[in-house]
Amino acid sequence: MASAFVYxxxxxxxxxxxxxxxxxLFIDGEFTEAADGKVFKTVSPSSEEVLxxxxxxxxxxxxxxxxxxxxxxxxxxxxxxxxxxxYLFRIARIIQERSRExxxxxxxxxxKPIKETRDADLPLVAAHFFYYAGWADKxxxxxxxxxxxxxxxAGQVIPWNFPLLMLAWKIAPAxxxxxxxxxxxxxxxxxxxxxFADICRQAGLPRGVVNILPGYGDTGAALVxxxxxxxxxxxxxxxxxxxxxxxVAGSHKKVTLxxxxxxxxxxxxxxxxxxxxxxxxxxIFFNQGQVCCAGSRLLVQESVQDELLDSLKRRLSTLxxxxxxxxxxxxxxxxxxxxxxxITSLVAQGEAEGAERWSxxxxxxxxxxxxxPTLFTNVTQAHTVxxxxxxxxxxxxxxxxxxxxxxxxANNTPYGLSAGIWTEKGxxxxxxxxxxxxxxxxxxxxxKFDPTSPFGGYKESGFGREGGRHGLEGYLDV
Amino acid sequence: xxxxxxxTERLSVFKTYKLYIGGKFPRSESGRVYEVTTAxxxxxxxxxxxxxxNAPLSSRKDxxxxxxxxxxxxxxxxxxxxxxxxxxxxxxxxxxxxxxxxFVREVADAxxxxxxxxxxxxxxxxxxxxxxxxxxxxxxxxVGGGNPVAGPFFNLSSxxxxxxxxxxxxxxxxxxxxxxxxxxVIATGNTAVVIASEKSPLPALSLGEVLATSDLPGGVVNILSGRTAExxxxxxxxxxxxxxxxxxADDVLAKELEIAAADNLKRVLRPQPVDYATTPxxxxxxxxxxxxxxxxxxGSLGASGSSY
Numbered sequence: 001m002a003s004a005f006v007y008x009x010x011x012x013x014x015x016x017x018x019x020x021x022x023x024x025l026f027i028d029g030e031f032t033e034a035a036d037g038k039v040f041k042t043v044s045p046s047s048e049e050v051l052x053x054x055x056x057x058x059x060x061x062x063x064x065x066x067x068x069x070x071x072x073x074x075x076x077x078x079x080x081x082x083x084x085x086x087y088l089f090r091i092a093r094i095i096q097e098r099s100r101e102x103x104x105x106x107x108x109x110x111x112k113p114i115k116e117t118r119d120a121d122l123p124l125v126a127a128h129f130f131y132y133a134g135w136a137d138k139x140x141x142x143x144x145x146x147x148x149x150x151x152x153x154a155g156q157v158i159p160w161n162f163p164l165l166m167l168a169w170k171i172a173p174a175x176x177x178x179x180x181x182x183x184x185x186x187x188x189x190x191x192x193x194x195x196f197a198d199i200c201r202q203a204g205l206p207r208g209v210v211n212i213l214p215g216y217g218d219t220g221a222a223l224v225x226x227x228x229x230x231x232x233x234x235x236x237x238x239x240x241x242x243x244x245x246x247x248v249a250g251s252h253k254k255v256t257l258x259x260x261x262x263x264x265x266x267x268x269x270x271x272x273x274x275x276x277x278x279x280x281x282x283x284i285f286f287n288q289g290q291v292c293c294a295g296s297r298l299l300v301q302e303s304v305q306d307e308l309l310d311s312l313k314r315r316l317s318t319l320x321x322x323x324x325x326x327x328x329x330x331x332x333x334x335x336x337x338x339x340x341x342x343i344t345s346l347v348a349q350g351e352a353e354g355a356e357r358w359s360x361x362x363x364x365x366x367x368x369x370x371x372x373p374t375l376f377t378n379v380t381q382a383h384t385v386x387x388x389x390x391x392x393x394x395x396x397x398x399x400x401x402x403x404x405x406x407x408x409x410a411n412n413t414p415y416g417l418s419a420g421i422w423t424e425k426g427x428x429x430x431x432x433x434x435x436x437x438x439x440x441x442x443x444x445x446x447x448k449f450d451p452t453s454p455f456g457g458y459k460e461s462g463f464g465r466e467g468g469r470h471g472l473e474g475y476l477d478v
Numbered sequence: 479x480x481x482x483x484x485x486t487e488r489l490s491v492f493k494t495y496k497l498y499i500g501g502k503f504p505r506s507e508s509g510r511v512y513e514v515t516t517a518x519x520x521x522x523x524x525x526x527x528x529x530x531x532n533a534p535l536s537s538r539k540d541x542x543x544x545x546x547x548x549x550x551x552x553x554x555x556x557x558x559x560x561x562x563x564x565x566x567x568x569x570x571x572x573x574x575x576x577x578x579x580x581f582v583r584e585v586a587d588a589x590x591x592x593x594x595x596x597x598x599x600x601x602x603x604x605x606x607x608x609x610x611x612x613x614x615x616x617x618x619x620x621v622g623g624g625n626p627v628a629g630p631f632f633n634l635s636s637x638x639x640x641x642x643x644x645x646x647x648x649x650x651x652x653x654x655x656x657x658x659x660x661x662x663v664i665a666t667g668n669t670a671v672v673i674a675s676e677k678s679p680l681p682a683l684s685l686g687e688v689l690a691t692s693d694l695p696g697g698v699v700n701i702l703s704g705r706t707a708e709x710x711x712x713x714x715x716x717x718x719x720x721x722x723x724x725x726x727a728d729d730v731l732a733k734e735l736e737i738a739a740a741d742n743l744k745r746v747l748r749p750q751p752v753d754y755a756t757t758p759x760x761x762x763x764x765x766x767x768x769x770x771x772x773x774x775x776x777g778s779l780g781a782s783g784s785s786y
Contacts, residue, residue, distance in 0.1 A: 082605055082757070085612060089568060127561060134564065134612020141620050141760065427777035430632045434776060452560075452615050469619045 007320065010327045012114045017105045019191065022053040025061055025214065026197035028068035029207025035060040040216075042190055045111035046324050046333040046368040054190050057213035059222040062182070065211040066226050069153040069180040072208030077150050077178035081137030088133030088176060090203040095126040098199070102192060106164055107324045109191040111333030111369070112287050114325050124449055125168040128467075131451035132172035135472060139177065142469050144478040150178035151254055151477050152230030157220040158193075159236045160186035160335050161290040161391075166235050167193050169466045171210060172451075177475040179231065182211045184223055188336045190214035221247070229253060231475060235292070238389075238415070238460050256464025256474040258292065258456055260389040261417030264410035265295030265446065266432065268403070269304045271422035275444065277311045280395070283420060283446040285319065285373055288334055289393040292461070293418035295446055297386060298397045299406050305399050309377065316373050317360040331393060334369040343371050343392035350376050350385035355396070381412055389415070403428065407435045416458030420446045439465070495531050495679075497540060497703065498686025500547030501696015507543070510535035512704070514680060516587055530587055533679045536704035538712040541671065544700035545716055548642040548669040551697030556639045556667035560615035567611035567665060570692040574604045577688060581653060581681060588652045588678035602755060603657040609757065610661040617666060617763055625771070632774045637767040639667035640745055641720030644713035646706055646735075648725050652678035654754045656685065659725050662762035664698055671700045671719070673710060673726060679703035707731055714738035721745035721766050725752070 024031035038056040103117035154174045158166035185193035235258040283295025324332035334340040355376040362372040379396045400406040419438040429443040439457045454470035464474045496503040512535045515527030586596035625633040643663045648655030652675040663670045674682030714735040724732045747765040
């Protein structure tokens, strides 16, 4: 289908952000080179342009950062909660002030559309700091008994799909409860975390309270394994999550893991189809499907399959893929060449196993990492595309006849992070939600996030909750 | 021009203190004012009073106008997200911080305090706004939640604001006390009609200027100065007021007002000794919250095509 509308380019200006040619590690309030002098480059996934050269933390740097965090812990944890709160409120406000700059930066470094960084990531980042700021002096009211104590130094490892938002989910509750942190951003998206270091400076945050160590998996492993870390928080793949669970075995480290998913989006025959189609699109194509809670399995009731798929395909044909800085772009770039090849190979496997592949006519830019929105139909539960987390813009469509079958299929996965239910009937929503083994269930909506709302997985999607009152527990000695 | 360069001190400009109703700054409709001096404050009762200002002496009609404004603002304010209300309360703290010196002066004059003691009061008042800014989106998780009823029902209790709250601000603590009683009322989505400290109304009237520039919708807080007993009586009896905080009433007045309040079963917070310097709990919020419990069937998993 030809595009109904032709849009003139509407690029957001990148002049608002000033990226330095190189960045150091942020340890004890100062930018510093790695002990062994190693650096790596971060590129813009939409153009493969090198954005900056980043110091790469090794185990010596991890040790230095943990020592700085330990030193800062005494004073920081002894501050009255109301004073810690005011630091976090300052950070929240500075993020709001600088949010357009950070949105453009995030889009450049991650490849996701400016529409998303501007309207979803950044508002949520600021809201998360604002929310946990308010808890810092109210911990006595949080349901963990009087005067709950922090754990100490938190080692935090975050992914590349929502770089600054995952930083906020980690750092805000850690600081509110009185911990100090050493955080490792992903190797493909280190920039927003380093800009956050500058925000800590502007907020006057005491040195050592937040330390940022860009690096690869080995940096994260060294941080997790460091004997003077009291808390490990990780968001990323289930495979690495399991490695971390093994690495901390026998220690006293408190652990929270937010891992992969294979979310089922269940559409019943009485669902409002147009609304469901929007939810399905949002569920799997938001952030190019590089979302742990993506609705990557569509379970549609057989009687409305044809109608729903027709609508869905029509809708996919109107999605605009291209320059992530363009304000009209719906689908941006895949974050890295490595991720693109993973998606490509899983999709090839899907075809080889006999699932039917479909994509709208979609021209891909010549440079950068791109993947067209893709549907698989005739998918069975045994297919790889129905079982493995693809972490890309690929939706597998399965059908069901009865609610029981829908529930059984939805739960037929080692994961348990998210699910969606589309029906007009309230009692059906609640009965199905009760049976789903998933940490977040959206009904007649999808991919909704709020700092007040706990988020996290069942089963191999990890354990612990981030957000809300529940999110405090992972950072308190309770 | 005279060749004599005798330096005369510049004559200052006095501020006309006005009421704060519906986001505007009217004079009392009665045209009345009363003299506020340092001598009217308890701290300086025996001393020679310095004239500070003429404050509006509000009438019962002013009180009714304020209730109309508060009611009008209630839908929007209670319907705003808790996050949005928190942002606005925090904005009030930001605006106050910028006018800290003014309030230190006014509180020192009003309560006969030294500069440093007055500054401590103002700092605590700013921090109190921050404290309640953080409560707006947390109180529901602390006082509400899912109820495990013995049946196939989803059952959720949530707090909701009760409506328009009349607040008799504390008589002695003209600013910290005032903030400590107003902030919890509006944090949860109520709107307020506030009677300032009778002897020391000026910090309260100046607070109106801060609220007006803090993105707080007009009518959410309305501030009246005058004789507490005169203004409180029509508010306690008003059929469109949902609750009353009697912090600023003595025992005799409090009893009278509580009796009047019974006519439409207003929620009443009785006067009690409070040390406004210490961090409050949740009681000033919960006093003006309703609890709403929603039931919904969850159906049951059964054979194909079953009721769920």
